[in-house]
Amino acid sequence: MEDTKLDLRAKEILRTNDRGGYTVPTAGLYPYQWNWDSAFVALGFAAFDIDRAWTEVGSLLAGQWPDGMVPHIIFQRVDDSYFPGPDQWGTTTSPPTSGITQPPVAATIVRRLHDLEPAKGRRRAEAALVALDRWHEWFATARDPAGRGLVAIIHPWESGRDNLPDWDRPLSFVDTSKVGAYERRDTQHVAADQRPHQHEYDRYLALVAFGRDNHWDPAAIAAGSPFWVADVGVNAILLRAERDLAALAGALGDSDIADRATRRAERLQDGLASLWSDAAGGYVSLDLRREEHATTLSAGAFLPLYAGGVPADRAERLIPTLRHWLDAVRYGVPSFDPTDPQFDPIRYWRGPIWAVVNWMIAEGLAGAGHADLADRIRVDTRALIRQSGFYESFSPIDGRGCGGKDFSWTAAIWLAMTA
Ligand code: 2M8
Numbered sequence: 001m002e003d004t005k006l007d008l009r010a011k012e013i014l015r016t017n018d019r020g021g022y023t024v025p026t027a028g029l030y031p032y033q034w035n036w037d038s039a040f041v042a043l044g045f046a047a048f049d050i051d052r053a054w055t056e057v058g059s060l061l062a063g064q065w066p067d068g069m070v071p072h073i074i075f076q077r078v079d080d081s082y083f084p085g086p087d088q089w090g091t092t093t094s095p096p097t098s099g100i101t102q103p104p105v106a107a108t109i110v111r112r113l114h115d116l117e118p119a120k121g122r123r124r125a126e127a128a129l130v131a132l133d134r135w136h137e138w139f140a141t142a143r144d145p146a147g148r149g150l151v152a153i154i155h156p157w158e159s160g161r162d163n164l165p166d167w168d169r170p171l172s173f174v175d176t177s178k179v180g181a182y183e184r185r186d187t188q189h190v191a192a193d194q195r196p197h198q199h200e201y202d203r204y205l206a207l208v209a210f211g212r213d214n215h216w217d218p219a220a221i222a223a224g225s226p227f228w229v230a231d232v233g234v235n236a237i238l239l240r241a242e243r244d245l246a247a248l249a250g251a252l253g254d255s256d257i258a259d260r261a262t263r264r265a266e267r268l269q270d271g272l273a274s275l276w277s278d279a280a281g282g283y284v285s286l287d288l289r290r291e292e293h294a295t296t297l298s299a300g301a302f303l304p305l306y307a308g309g310v311p312a313d314r315a316e317r318l319i320p321t322l323r324h325w326l327d328a329v330r331y332g333v334p335s336f337d338p339t340d341p342q343f344d345p346i347r348y349w350r351g352p353i354w355a356v357v358n359w360m361i362a363e364g365l366a367g368a369g370h371a372d373l374a375d376r377i378r379v380d381t382r383a384l385i386r387q388s389g390f391y392e393s394f395s396p397i398d399g400r401g402c403g404g405k406d407f408s409w410t411a412a413i414w415l416a417m418t419a
Pocket of ligand 1: 025030034035036037072157159160161162186
């Protein structure tokens with residue numbers, strides 16, 4: 001298909017996945033509103049319908065909890081085709097939501113929407129600014145009670161990179177003996193070899209039960225969650241989001257929020273530095289219960305470049321590693337080290353390429369003065385979509401599409417990379 005037709009198709013996918021003020025990631029497999037998907041969807045809509053982009057941000061932030069958390073799923077309209085649904089989460093909001101959050105990319109995208117048309121977006125940017133500040137403050141308190149500059153995730157789903165090999169060891173400590181029988185829905189929509197293993201799902205459900213049994217109380221979860229890990233992806237994305245929130249607050253004349261976001265960013269900058277592993281040769285996640293760094297690299301290793309402020313000697317190690325990865329596969333960027341034995345080119349977050357991660361890595365590279373590499377990643381992303389269509393993810397080996405098709409965030413990134 002020619003690029004102009006793909007532009008039209010991308011817009012059509014966003015329109016078709018629009019359920020009335022919010023957008024589902026894809027029909028069937030994911031019938032609800034997901035947090036970071038919605039943020040990227042807003043970026044895509046911004047290429048042709050800025051009002052609709054702001055509506056997406058508004059419906060996402062309307063799901064904010066009283067304590068500031070913005071949930072990972074908003075169950076706008078109950079639909080049995082997805083499991084676990086509202087009953088398993090046992091939250092008390094209306095509409096119901098999950099009890100966990102997701103990578104906080106929203107502030108970065110809200111800043112971009114505002115900058116596109118500052119006068120037109122002012123009122124909605126001001127409303128979003130307050131909600132985003134509350135969400136980031138929640139991260140700083142609920143997920144970093146010790147104040148070490150690293151926020152914890154309590155579930156692999158909060159990383160958005162669900163079955164990354166980084167979670168294998170921390171998950172091995174999760175007790176699944178009380179997980180009863182259940183029916184997975186994901187493998188009814190997508191081939192099982194492109195989805196997480198059953199033993200991972202059992203642990204995902206045990207962690208949902210832990211949160212539900214503790215009424216999603218942040219203090220109880222911080223004290224006892226069997227999974228308490230500093231994901232390099234979430235921490236880098238939050239740091240970038242804090243910087244963007246501070247800039248947006250400055251533009252809107254809110255010095256209180258600007259100061260708070262700047263202070264939080266300074267703390268996160270120190271925390272992120274502690275995720276560097278000389279042994280792995282990059283930034284990795286850290287199991288905060290055991291003080292164990294992951295021993296292998298994922299695409300998250302490059303996200304501190306997107307956060308900004310990576311010291312030169314560390315950037316000098318990351319860039320050759322990225323080039324080496326790109327030389328090892330046909331398309332970049334694999335979600336996990338393609339030279340590691342655990343790499344699997346089609347199994348979800350253990351190897352496939354994700355357009356949204358490519359967008360963040362390319363932004364980071366461009367900002368760090370590596371325009372050539374940023375271009376290469378954008379070229380690959382667009383080539384994958386031209387070859388296979390708007391899939392959920394893609395094999396780095398042969399470019400085939402994996403997971404759900406006509407996927408909202410892939411369409412959004414196509415539009416964002418063209419605009
Ligand atoms: C995937 O995650 C959900 C759980 O949140 C699932 O597999 O059921 C991930 O790729 C996640 O990052 C994404 O936000 C979600 C919807 O696209 O799907």
